[in-house]
Structures are given as structure tokens and as C-alpha cells.
Amino acid sequence: MLYRSAPPYAPAADRYSSMEYVRCGQSGLKLPPISLGLWHNFGSVDPYENARAMALRAFDLGITHFDLANNYGPEFGSAEATFGRILAEDLAPYRDELLISTKAGYRMMPGPYGEWGSRKYLLASLDQSLSRMGIDYVDIFYSHRYDPETPLAETMGALAHAVHAGKAIYTGISNYPPQATREAAALLEDMGAPLLIHQPKYSMLERAPEAELFGVLEDEGVGAIVFSPLAQGLLTDKYLDGIPEDSRAAKASGFLREDQVTDDVIGIVRALREIARERNQSMAQLALAWTRRRPEVTSTLIGASRAEQIEEAVAMLSQPPLAEDEIARIDAILA
Template sequence: MIYRDPAPPYRPEADRYGGMAYVRCGRSGLKLPAVSLGLWHNFGSVDRYENARAMALRAFDLGITHFDLANNYGPEKGSAEETFGRILAEDLAGYRDELVISTKAGYGMWPGPYGEWGSRKYMLSSLDQSLTRMGLDYVDVFYSHRFDPETPLAETMGALAHAVRSGKALYAGVSNYPPEATREAAALLRELGTPLLIHQPKYSMLERAPEAELFGVLEDEGVGAIVFSPLAQGLLTDKYLDGIPDDSRAAKATGFLREDQVTDDVVETVRQLREVARTRGQSMAQLALAWTRRRPEVTSTLIGASRVEQIEEAVEMLSQAPLADGEITEIETILGR
């Protein structure tokens, strides 16, 4: 048997808050880091734990205090929460009050009629399971992960409010909700004494639906926004400019990116955008992240990562110059706006 020294105890960087911006979430008292870390990919049971741990701890060293999960993140389902629970127990337990931890329920989690969507039974059962997997007494934010057209919205929002009143969550959120359902959800939660804190929509240079109505609803209701897939599952990086790599999400058909989405038109658009990034001294990924930060409705931009360097690159974007009006106009022209 080969003896290996145990990993040294983790000690976060003393200046971890110096390089991060913190933005108030809507009209709440909570501030979120401008860049948050999502554990949708690369934190599951099929992934290497040492890499997941290194990414989580480096993120915290860089001032990323918000870690975003969901019950079904993995694979396997639930395993991202288990991985993060282990990191919490072994490294971050002493820093729990410096962390904002969120989870969600809405997508398929277990067999039968009570294992998905928005019923009170599913939502609260799922939250209990998530807390057990992470070894927590509460999460900071509990989301309804998707709008359920068949369950009364009052029931789903009632479950979120109950989670907050019971002390198992501090705030309530929704994700992937259309604008009018978001407005109604905010009204219902306000009546229940549990204001809607945050909405998590998909938003990037290639997915701009929130600009049409949703951002206006969030501003009216005083709700924050944390946007996911700002790099369009890797399309808004250099990854696909010379074909589809064998180890890419498009090749593996993981997540929501398919090979048929990597079209010649999209690749040409990204090539032109990369020239804007080069002029600014940025990577293509940094330009895409900075582009989401131009909107005042966006509280935090949620990134995923497969290695530590990607997290460092994302946080470095915050020290770079924000997009000027002329640059935004140039980008809009490239995007065909």
C-alpha cells in the first residue's frame, strides 16, 4: 500500500473579498457576488472529486460566496449536492455564514407522480432530501426550478413560503418562469409574507428572451436576476471555432447543447465577436460575461467550470473595463440587432 499524506487543512485567502463586487439582489437586503458558481456540471459522482474541491475552494478564495445547486444536478441525480456537502464538511464548515447556498426542485428526481413539477408534496420532500445530502439545516435560497402549468401556482408558492417559515430556507426564488407567471408568483409570495428574492433565467448573447418582458417584470417587482448559461454552453468561447471537440458538451450530448446548434452562422458570429474581445484585451468568454453585466437588472452571472483556470478567468473580467456604448453598438450589429 502506498501512503499518501492527507491534504493540508484549507485556509481561505485573507483578502478574498478584495477583488469581488457584491450587488444588492433586487430590493432585498442580500448582496450576491457579481460572479457565482453553478454546480450543474463537473461536480457529480462521475467527476473527479479532487477537481471539484479545487474549483469550489478557489472560487471562495476569489470572493465567490454563492454556490448554486439543484436536486437533480450530477450525474447521478443528487450527487452534486453530495459532493458539495463533502466539501462543506471537510473544508468550508467553519465559513457557513459567509456562504450563500441555493438549491432547486422542479425537474424529475424520483419515479411516480410525486417526483417532479411543483406540488407541495414534491417541493418540500425534495428540500428535505437536499438538506440531508448537503448536511445542512437550511439553504439560503430555495427555488421552484420550473413553472408547472398543471399545479396551482398558489400551491407551489405556498410550499416556498412554508420552507422559509420553517427555517429550512432563508429566501424564495423561481427559475425558468415566464414573465406573467413571475409577476403572479411575486404577488402570491408577497401576500404570504415571503417576498420573491430572485429569478434565474437563461441569458446570453445568443439567448435574449429575458430582455423582451422578464427584466421589466423583475424591475417592477424588485426581484433580482441571476443569469445562467452566459457562455451558451461553451458556444461563446473559442471551443467550437475549429470544429466540435470530442470532449465537448456538444459531442457528448450533455446538458442542452447539441451538435446541430453549432452552425456555420453561429461560428462566424463568434469569430467576429472574438475580434471585439481581442481589441479589448479579453478572451471571448470574458467578453460574453461582461456583456451580461451591462444590464442593471442582472444581480449575478452564474458560471460553470471544468477547471480552476476558468473560474480565475471569469473573476478577472470584473477588473477589466466595462463595455462602452460604442462597443455595445458594435456587438449588437454583429448579433444582427
């Protein structure tokens, strides 16, 4: 169903000419090195035309992967509804060129079946997500967080069922600790729906996956798509002169609070920005390039509030990778 009358969208003819896609673990699937997340700025409270412009510009630049979750908005579910509208109006002819992922795990519905990892919640949520987006299947269905009270076999069984039922092509997990990740991979292998990908939080200011998780993913042949590479905007120029009124920290949007914008963090970012300037990069481009230095990272997931930020992220891919001495300098600053 079309929502409005508009000239038909035609994607850029050269959208695949400069993007080098990365194999995800030991699967046959390749991901763009930069993927677009719809966590922020695609909800019912956000201007639709801006959301549409960002999604279409991303596709024009060769970004084929669009990452969602049931509770992205605000309000819950509205990012999926927005993306469903973009699909219906513009991207439906190119569905087979897209990788669409969604997740379930965090609070979505009232009552005892509205979050965590039960089979009932996960499969009901997936059906709701498909309905909101107006599609028959997603390419990746994730368990959004580890549930310590539900048997892992039940949670992984729900993901495998989604694949066998034709409602998802691949399985994924997000925010899982290393040992649970290893166990999840073994369960899914036995269930005939091998684990494709893990989505952990990873940035210059959040390096926990380096300690053990990346090693587990390499052992298991699982890809990684890292989120919050800019630490909710801390690893940009946004907070160097205070907290802007329209920023995530001022609004307590997402996971960033005002008390996290400390003098120590700002000092780190100022020092890192000098390296970025030497490389003729923005601070954001340096932070993205830093995540790309790890061979375990298949794709880096970005958010955006306008199309120009997506262009800036993709431009980073054509810049020289970080040299060993630059990585050493960055490590010294972060230490």
C-alpha cells in the same frame, strides 16, 4: 463527518478586498457579480479533487454563492453530495459566509411525485437536498420551472413554508415566464416570504429576458441571476475549429447538441472574438461582460471544468465595462 484526513483549509485572507457585491433587487442581500454553478463537473462521475479545487478557489476569489439543484450530477443528487463533502471537509467553519441555493422542479424521483411543482414534491425534495449536503437550511430555495398544471399558489406556498419552517432563508424561481413571475411575486409577498430572485437563461445567443422579464423584475424589486452566459460553451473559442470529442456538444451534455453548432453561429462568434481581442479579453470574458451591462442582472452564474476558468471569469470584473459603441457593434453582429 470527515471523509479524509487533509491539512485544514484556510481561505485567502484578501478574498473580499477586490470583489464588489451587488444588492439583489430590493432585498438586504448582496450577491457576488459572478456565482458558481454546480450543474456540471461536480457529479459522482467527476473527479472529486477537481470539484474541491474549483469550489475552494472560487471562495478564495470572493465568490460566496454556490448554486445547486436536486438533479445536478450525474447521477441525480450527486452534485449536492459532493458539495456536502466539501462543506464537511473544508467550508463548514465558513458556512455563514456562504450563499447556498438549491432547486426542485425537474425530474428527480420515479413516480408521480418526482417532478414539477406540487407541495409534496418540493418539500420532500428540499429535505433530501439538505440531507445530501449535511446542512439545516439553504439560503435560497427555488422552484426550478413553472408548472402549468399545479396552482401557482400551491407551488409558492411550498416555498413560503420552507422559509417559515427555517429550511430556507429566501425564495427564488427559475425559468418562469414573465406573467407567472409577476403573479408569483404577489403571492409570495402576501405569504410573508417575498420573492428574492429569478434565474433565467440569458446570453448573447439567448436574449428573451430583455423583451419583458427584466421589466417585470424591475417592477417587482426582484433580482436576476442569469445562467448559461456562455451558451454551453458556444461563446468561447472551443467550437471555432470543429466539435472537440470531449465537449458538451459531442456528448450531448446539458442542452447543447451538435446540430446547434452551425456555420452561422460560428460566424457570429468569430466576429465577436475580434471585439474581444481589441479589448484584450478572451471570448468568454467578453460574453460575461456583455451580461453585466444590464442593471437588472445581479449576478452571472458560471460553470467551470477547472479552477483556471473561474479565475478568468473573476478577472473580467477588473476589466473596463463595455462602452456604448462596443455594445452597438455587438448588437449589429447579433442581429
